[in-house]
Amino acid sequence: xxxxxxxxxxxxxxxxxxxxxxxxxxxxxxxxxxxxxxxxxxxxxxxxxxxxxxxxxxxxxxxxxxxxxxxxxxxxxxxxxxxxxxxxxxxxxxxxxxxxxxxxxxxxxxxxxxxxxxxxxxxxxxxxxxxxxxxxxxxxxxxxxxxxxxxxxxxxxxxxxxxxxxxxxxxxxxxxxxxxxxxxxxxxxxxxxxxxxxxxxxxxxxxxxxxxxxxxxxxxxxxxxxxxxxxxxxxxxxxxxxxxxxxxxxxxxxxxxxxxxxxxxxxxxxxxxxxxxxxxxxxxxxxxxxxxxxxxxxxxxxxxxxxxxxxxxxxxxxxxxxxxxxxxxxxxxxxxxxxxxxxxxxxxxxxxxxxxxxxxxxxxxxxxxxxxxxxxxxxxxxxxxxxxxxxxxxxxxxxxxxxxxxxxxxxxxxxxxxxxxxxxxxxxxxxxxxxxxxxxxxxxxxxxxxxxxxxxxxxxxxxxxxxxxxxxxxxxxxxxxxxxxxxxxxxxxxxxxxxxxx
Numbered sequence: 001x002x003x004x005x006x007x008x009x010x011x012x013x014x015x016x017x018x019x020x021x022x023x024x025x026x027x028x029x030x031x032x033x034x035x036x037x038x039x040x041x042x043x044x045x046x047x048x049x050x051x052x053x054x055x056x057x058x059x060x061x062x063x064x065x066x067x068x069x070x071x072x073x074x075x076x077x078x079x080x081x082x083x084x085x086x087x088x089x090x091x092x093x094x095x096x097x098x099x100x101x102x103x104x105x106x107x108x109x110x111x112x113x114x115x116x117x118x119x120x121x122x123x124x125x126x127x128x129x130x131x132x133x134x135x136x137x138x139x140x141x142x143x144x145x146x147x148x149x150x151x152x153x154x155x156x157x158x159x160x161x162x163x164x165x166x167x168x169x170x171x172x173x174x175x176x177x178x179x180x181x182x183x184x185x186x187x188x189x190x191x192x193x194x195x196x197x198x199x200x201x202x203x204x205x206x207x208x209x210x211x212x213x214x215x216x217x218x219x220x221x222x223x224x225x226x227x228x229x230x231x232x233x234x235x236x237x238x239x240x241x242x243x244x245x246x247x248x249x250x251x252x253x254x255x256x257x258x259x260x261x262x263x264x265x266x267x268x269x270x271x272x273x274x275x276x277x278x279x280x281x282x283x284x285x286x287x288x289x290x291x292x293x294x295x296x297x298x299x300x301x302x303x304x305x306x307x308x309x310x311x312x313x314x315x316x317x318x319x320x321x322x323x324x325x326x327x328x329x330x331x332x333x334x335x336x337x338x339x340x341x342x343x344x345x346x347x348x349x350x351x352x353x354x355x356x357x358x359x360x361x362x363x364x365x366x367x368x369x370x371x372x373x374x375x376x377x378x379x380x381x382x383x384x385x386x387x388x389x390x391x392x393x394x395x396x397x398x399x400x401x402x403x404x405x406x407x408x409x410x411x412x413x414x415x416x417x418x419x420x421x422x423x424x425x426x427x428x429x430x431x432x433x434x435x436x437x438x439x440x441x442x443x444x445x446x447x448x449x450x451x452x453x454x455x456x457x458x459x460x461x462x463x464x465x466x467x468x469x470x471x472x473x474x475x476x477x478x479x480x481x482x483x484x485x486x487x488x489x490x491x492x493x494x495x496x497x498x499x500x501x502x
Contacts, residue, residue: 087135087164087248088403089415090279096420097275098141098158099268106141106158108471111415112438113137120161121240121253122194122221123185124178131174133163133249143256155228155236155257162250162280168211171247178251179242182217189221196235197221205241205270207277212245214273224257237261239269245280252276313495314361314381314454320491322377323366325484330370337366338377345378345458347395354395358387360456375481376460377488388456392449396428412436417474421482423489424450424457425498429478433470442467446478450489453496459485 089111098106114136115127128136143156165171181188182199189197200218207214222235234257241252252269265271322338329335336342342365347354360380368375382388405414412434421427427450434441444466448459461481465473 087137087162089137089139090403091162091248092137092139093160093252093272093276093279094419095141097272097279099271100143101263101268104143104145107144108139109142110140111138120159121178121182121251122192122197122238123181123188125181125188128161128163128174131177132165132170133174134165136161136163138162155224155255157255159253160250160276161253162248165247165249168244168247171244171249172213175242175244175249179215179217182219182240185219194221196223203270205273207243207245207274209245209277209281212243212277214241214243214277216241216267216270216273218267228257234259239267241269241273241276243273243277243280245277248280250276250280313497314383316362316364316379316381317495320364320379320495321487322364322379323368324487326368326375327370329368333368333370335366335368338364339366340364342367345376345460357394358382358390360391372464374460374462375484376458377485378458379455379488379492381455383454385451385454388451388454391456392428392451396430396449412441415470417471419478421448421450421478423448423482423485424452424493426451429474431470431474431478433466433474440467440470444470444473444477446474446481448478448481448485452489452492453498455492455496457485457488457492 092111095106095108100106115129116138120128120138138159138161141158141160143158163171163174165174179202183202185199186197189195198220200220202215202217205214205216217240219238219240220235221238223232224234224236226232228234237256237258239252239254241250241254243250243252252272254269261267320338323335326335340363344356344363344365346356360382363378363380365378366376380388380391382391403416405416407413413436414432414434417429417431417433419429419431421429427448430447430449432445434443442464443462444464445460445462448457450457450459459481461477463477465477
């Protein structure tokens with residue numbers, strides 16, 4: 001991955017060697033959206049922690065990664081002992097944490113800090129700052145069906161708002177105020193253009209955590225605009241989840257256009273509440289998914305970090321197709337490698353260099369570039385699978401401390417995303433985008449970190465995307481990168497002796 005990601009500067013100095021439940025509700029995705037996202041997205045939909053990663057045309061920054069580590073998050077004492085720790089985007093639900101039904105899911109469309117310009121919930125009569133909140137973050141999602149022939153229906157939305165208060169008592173008071181607004185919303189809703197609003201029920205939901213509480217308020221309201229529901233038979237089916245953990249709250253606000261809302265395994269918001277509560281615990285990180293390989297059930301000895309895991313070969317064969325799958329180089333482009341001895345990919349989140357450790361046994365790199373498009377691959381082998389995992393951790397853990405950058409001298413702000421990948425024995429997708437004055441700015445890059453046995457493969461791509469749809473562009477770019485590297489990963493799996501996926 002490049003040390004710096006201004007695409008113009010990067011490409012100009014390329015030649016010098018830079019481093020780098022079920023049922024209920026309709027599930028819309030227009031045919032145009034299906035075509036736009038393409039087959040790669042349907043095959044490789046990844047759950048992105050929005051708030052994305054960043055680089056900008058005029059900003060010289062370095063790659064930021066975040067790793068979702070497995071582990072227990074049941075130490076509820078953190079609620080009492082670490083109240084002062086500020087909320088961050090990592091405390092919001094990721095796309096992978098959200099649920100709807102088979103064939104449909106929620107996708108992040110916006111993440112921002114503060115109360116914003118509109119009410120966080122239809123019945124809100126004040127913003128959260130007015131209720132005493134300090135840090136406030138919001139994330140908005142849209143419902144999509146990734147199956148061909150899905151109905152083109154709009155109006156389904158989901159929003160999560162999280163906030164931190166000076167004390168648990170103030171957080172509890174604020175949440176009870178919000179609950180009273182929702183249960184007594186008729187006059188307020190009518191005054192604001194929604195003449196029909198009725199609350200159906202309020203249901204307590206267990207969180208499994210100490211010093212916490214949660215409930216779901218179900219309501220119907222309308223009418224639904226005729227352009228969304230020409231028949232006039234549908235209503236907005238609303239679920240609002242209210243969660244408090246210590247001095248932090250989360251509001252999960254779901255709106256579905258439909259005539260019924262039946263989920264045998266629990267409604268979506270009810271199912272999302274335990275995870276939302278867990279994320280409110282200071283220090284909780286998103287969970288990683290380790291891909292099980294082969295036909296046998298996973299065993300303790302198959303743990304990717306087990307030092308006893310046997311190592312595969314370490315000498316990378318000269319004919320391993322590290323550069324296969326990239327476009328042909330034309331007159332405006334260049335290809336460097338595959339070769340040993342080139343400068344290794346470097347990482348320096350927030351200006352702190354990440355040590356290149358443990359030291360690899362062998363390493364080969366390749367770099368391809370055309371104007372405004374840079375791609376790189378680096379393959380390193382280690383003495384054990386544990387060392388390869390440690391090398392990935394050394395990179396990723398360093399970047400977890402920098403989920404969102406501060407404005408640079410030109411005013412650009414970096415945002416970073418992470419998602420579980422679907423390559424190799426285990427993998428992660430890291431994305432970066434940027435904003436300027438609160439709006440998406442050009443410049444996007446992704447890094448696919450792939451561990452296969454005792455080998456670590458880094459796949460990078462930097463481009464001028466991201467200005468209009470950073471999250472969607474990250475998914476698209478990651479899918480392209482994965483598809484291009486299919487031959488590389490397949491060969492690597494055979495070389496190391498793994499039954500992993502390409």
